[in-house]
Amino acid sequence: MFVLLALHLVVGTAAIASGRQLGRWAFALAASAPAATLIWLLTQAGDVVDGSPAVARFEWVDQLGLALDLVLDGFALLMVSIVSGIGLLICVYAIAYFAPHDPAGDDTETEAHHPRAVGRLAGMMTLFAGAMLGIVLSDHLIALFVFWELTSITSYLLIGNDDTNPRARAAALQAILITGMGGLALLAGLIIIGQAGGTYRITELVADPPTGSIVNAGLICVLVGAFTKSAQAPFSSWLPGAMVAPTPVSAYLHSATMVKAGVYLVARFAPLFAIAGSWRVLVLTVGSATMLIGGLRALRQTDLKLLLAYGTVSQLGFMMLLLGTGLDHIALAGVVLLLAHAAFKATLFMIVGIIDHETGTRDVRRLHGFGPRWRVTQFCAVIAAASMAGVPLLFGFISKELALEGYLEHGDVTGAAVVLIVIVAASVLTFAYSARFVLGMFGVLAAPDADPTDIALTRDAHAPGWLFLAPAASLTALTLAFGLVPQSLDQFVDAALGALHPSAETVHLHLWNGFTGAFVLSSIVILGGVLLTVFRRPVAAAQRSGAAALRFVPTADRSFNALLRWTGVTARRVTATVQNGSLPIYVSVIVLVATVVPLIAFVGDFDGFPQLVESPVHVALVGAMVGAALAASIVRRRIAGALMLGAVGYLMAGLYVTQGAPDLALTQFAIETLSTVLFVLVLRHLPSSWSHRAPAIAAPMRVGVSLAVGATIFVFALVASGARDNVAGPQQSEVMIDSSLPKGKGHNVVNVILVDFRGWDTLGEITVLLVAAAGAVSLARTGRRRGDGGPTLEELLDELEPATDVDGAVDRELDDLDVEVPR
Amino acid sequence: MSTQAPTSGPQRLVILDQSIKVLYQSILVLSLYFLFAGHNLPGGGFVGGLTAGAAVSLRYVSGGAMAVRTAFRLPSHIVLGLGLLVSAGTALIPVVLGGAVLEHGDREVGLPIFGDVKFVSALAFDIGVYLVVVGLVLMAFAAFGDDLGPIESTAPPEPPDGTGREAS
Numbered sequence: 001m002f003v004l005l006a007l008h009l010v011v012g013t014a015a016i017a018s019g020r021q022l023g024r025w026a027f028a029l030a031a032s033a034p035a036a037t038l039i040w041l042l043t044q045a046g047d048v049v050d051g052s053p054a055v056a057r058f059e060w061v062d063q064l065g066l067a068l069d070l071v072l073d074g075f076a077l078l079m080v081s082i083v084s085g086i087g088l089l090i091c092v093y094a095i096a097y098f099a100p101h102d103p104a105g106d107d108t109e110t111e112a113h114h115p116r117a118v119g120r121l122a123g124m125m126t127l128f129a130g131a132m133l134g135i136v137l138s139d140h141l142i143a144l145f146v147f148w149e150l151t152s153i154t155s156y157l158l159i160g161n162d163d164t165n166p167r168a169r170a171a172a173l174q175a176i177l178i179t180g181m182g183g184l185a186l187l188a189g190l191i192i193i194g195q196a197g198g199t200y201r202i203t204e205l206v207a208d209p210p211t212g213s214i215v216n217a218g219l220i221c222v223l224v225g226a227f228t229k230s231a232q233a234p235f236s237s238w239l240p241g242a243m244v245a246p247t248p249v250s251a252y253l254h255s256a257t258m259v260k261a262g263v264y265l266v267a268r269f270a271p272l273f274a275i276a277g278s279w280r281v282l283v284l285t286v287g288s289a290t291m292l293i294g295g296l297r298a299l300r301q302t303d304l305k306l307l308l309a310y311g312t313v314s315q316l317g318f319m320m321l322l323l324g325t326g327l328d329h330i331a332l333a334g335v336v337l338l339l340a341h342a343a344f345k346a347t348l349f350m351i352v353g354i355i356d357h358e359t360g361t362r363d364v365r366r367l368h369g370f371g372p373r374w375r376v377t378q379f380c381a382v383i384a385a386a387s388m389a390g391v392p393l394l395f396g397f398i399s400k401e402l403a404l405e406g407y408l409e410h411g412d413v414t415g416a417a418v419v420l421i422v423i424v425a426a427s428v429l430t431f432a433y434s435a436r437f438v439l440g441m442f443g444v445l446a447a448p449d450a451d452p453t454d455i456a457l458t459r460d461a462h463a464p465g466w467l468f469l470a471p472a473a474s475l476t477a478l479t480l481a482f483g484l485v486p487q488s489l490d491q492f493v494d495a496a497l498g499a500l501h502p503s504a505e506t507v508h509l510h511l512w513n514g515f516t517g518a519f520v521l522s523s524i525v526i527l528g529g530v531l532l533t534v535f536r537r538p539v540a541a542a543q544r545s546g547a548a549a550l551r552f553v554p555t556a557d558r559s560f561n562a563l564l565r566w567t568g569v570t571a572r573r574v575t576a577t578v579q580n581g582s583l584p585i586y587v588s589v590i591v592l593v594a595t596v597v598p599l600i601a602f603v604g605d606f607d608g609f610p611q612l613v614e615s616p617v618h619v620a621l622v623g624a625m626v627g628a629a630l631a632a633s634i635v636r637r638r639i640a641g642a643l644m645l646g647a648v649g650y651l652m653a654g655l656y657v658t659q660g661a662p663d664l665a666l667t668q669f670a671i672e673t674l675s676t677v678l679f680v681l682v683l684r685h686l687p688s689s690w691s692h693r694a695p696a697i698a699a700p701m702r703v704g705v706s707l708a709v710g711a712t713i714f715v716f717a718l719v720a721s722g723a724r725d726n727v728a729g730p731q732q733s734e735v736m737i738d739s740s741l742p743k744g745k746g747h748n749v750v751n752v753i754l755v756d757f758r759g760w761d762t763l764g765e766i767t768v769l770l771v772a773a774a775g776a777v778s779l780a781r782t783g784r785r786r787g788d789g790g791p792t793l794e795e796l797l798d799e800l801e802p803a804t805d806v807d808g809a810v811d812r813e814l815d816d817l818d819v820e821v822p823r
Numbered sequence: 824m825s826t827q828a829p830t831s832g833p834q835r836l837v838i839l840d841q842s843i844k845v846l847y848q849s850i851l852v853l854s855l856y857f858l859f860a861g862h863n864l865p866g867g868g869f870v871g872g873l874t875a876g877a878a879v880s881l882r883y884v885s886g887g888a889m890a891v892r893t894a895f896r897l898p899s900h901i902v903l904g905l906g907l908l909v910s911a912g913t914a915l916i917p918v919v920l921g922g923a924v925l926e927h928g929d930r931e932v933g934l935p936i937f938g939d940v941k942f943v944s945a946l947a948f949d950i951g952v953y954l955v956v957v958g959l960v961l962m963a964f965a966a967f968g969d970d971l972g973p974i975e976s977t978a979p980p981e982p983p984d985g986t987g988r989e990a991s
Contacts, residue, residue, distance in 0.1 A: 677880040681883075748864055755948045759948065763914055
């Protein structure tokens, strides 16, 4: 398994590096990674389905007990087949998608078709696939988190791959802000759960799940992380924004795999924690809201890709409702839905990409129906959309039937009836937007007064080549096959469900379950969907007036932007207050904190004055020092002040000499000389006299601060000299002097201390010197170089706002135009 | 007779230039003496380095930042890094040889003129300290010094372009 992860890393890096040479064929290189994974999967599948998971362990730091564990159980097997299976198909698809032939009018992605950008895309998608495999295979919570964040980062880079497009940059930023925020919550939650459970191994947590109120808090954090990743309300706004990415990315990351990471995590945890605390309430509420909102919004889109994006949001809510309950019968429906959704949604995205590629538009108002050579494409689209809608004989129907049956007959949770109604209502919406997709593709929704060239654009559009269509066609074949013969999946689904719920009954999927309650509900769904489609004009009008009436309610997009703005404004205010650019205030704050706080501690240890004067020389030296210090504080010119400070230092060196410390004196002398010179160097950049125009802090305050510092140092010196006897013992200095020659081989005890006895300290000090020198140099260089330091937060926000307000833009457009005009 | 001025512009003081030439060499020798004598007499790498720094500052007074830059063959950051490398290496080599960190050894060597001289490996450590200090001083001059020439010549005050900003 580690080999496979490493393979993704190598292939991804190679694809990025060779992008310029390979261009779109970098995807052929990228395809090798999922292909290898699938082959390996086939060798393992037999054992895993029989109930013995494949495990791999990599000892990293043995002493700390750090190891990376990967486990391929039944559920991971299902997820890996989705990740690698769809990944392989997407790679094939992308080779054709990035083909240079583009009809006129497609100016949106020319930059993204640049060979290097395409190679980067291929490599990033491979890296992403590796990270995604890591999520589903990790048996360690922290490893899972690391892979989780890696998918967020690769997703950010993939959305923003076309880095000349401000909308792409803004959408990428929004996506990583939301998922990153969720990632932090997830980390907190995982740590809480890991600490409470005493282990970070998922398999061990499954054996003995922790309980308690702290675990509940951790679970809420985990759910927030899962909700942001899987675009649940109110965190869903990044997913439609992410549709600016090229279609292969949208089809792979933002419908089939990455957005399912949150669902995956919820599915793993639900059997253990669903009964605890507020898990079920949260999952069911959020899942219901997401499913409904996504469906309602999807119904209003004119852009086919956005329609699919909101449809994905809705379906993700559905999955949460199914996999988050922790009940095995309902989870069964969720497992099947995971597979069915991967098949039909990837197909639909690929078809949107084909339409976009061949006509240059995805707007239903500009699609006027395609020529006869598009039959196969249209067939695939109809089958996939029908599967999404839940039409019988297709794969999607099986999962929807299981879901309804699960909630009808086994839904012994609070609010199961409400959830059932939500599922039925949202399924009606799903049918309606699926129908809208098909109608849009057949040109039923086209604007009537279009000019002939526009009509010709789709009528005479070049039909997609076999390579372009093959991936979508093969997924359509799967949708049909598994819809007609669901029994073929029995073992596979059973293994996946068994990994989540070991006690679940053996799975038997049926095409036809008889006239059960679920079938009645399915019929209601289809009937309602047909009605919504037939009466689509009044429905659209009602939706518009409803949206207008609710306009005062802040949408998630607007709240998100408002929050960002508020953060920026607050940060700027705080910075303006705390970092006001006044050096005197900075210095005052630093020295006051550094002196006043220890002063309180010093005063307690103060025990009397030592003998103050030992010889008349002291009086003369100290008198001169006091004079120089006073002079330094009252002279007008800076340079004079610096010289006076130097004088204080030299006199101090004199004091050392009288006390018999030539080494100290020598050092002090040299330091004073150099620092005076450096003072002069710096002072050249400042006015020669102190300015009295606008003192940042008043003179009394300056005096006060100086006195406080002076007093502290005074007390500190007294206490330190008194404390030496208590702490180190009076013999310490004698010990060092005595051992200087025999142990340190030197007569100069000061030097022996520096290079030998306390050599570590010296080594540390010269390291600090080096760091300080680097800091001072870069500071001086920054001061000389002025100007651009990258975009400010405000500029970023201005860029972000129009791009993320997808829904607002749709509202405005719908106000201007009557979309639904019959032909 | 006037010395060749390396920097054009303001008039140079001949006496200052000539005396600095003599002083510079002498102070460098003094700094080396401090470095090598340090183990038994007042001195050491730190003091030696500071003294060498003072010599460098004299060069700055006479020739400006350019003279400082040409004072040593090596760029200042290399000197700084080399110093840390030497010191850390001295600290770590005993570990490689199976001793403790910073363990020092000594050896007496008979030299033709000086007689028996005792070399202590702690000297290498001190040389590192010396180099770090010298490098630090060189970097400070490189960062804050100007190429305008001697300090005495900066007759025109700094233009109020914001570099003289304080107490805003």
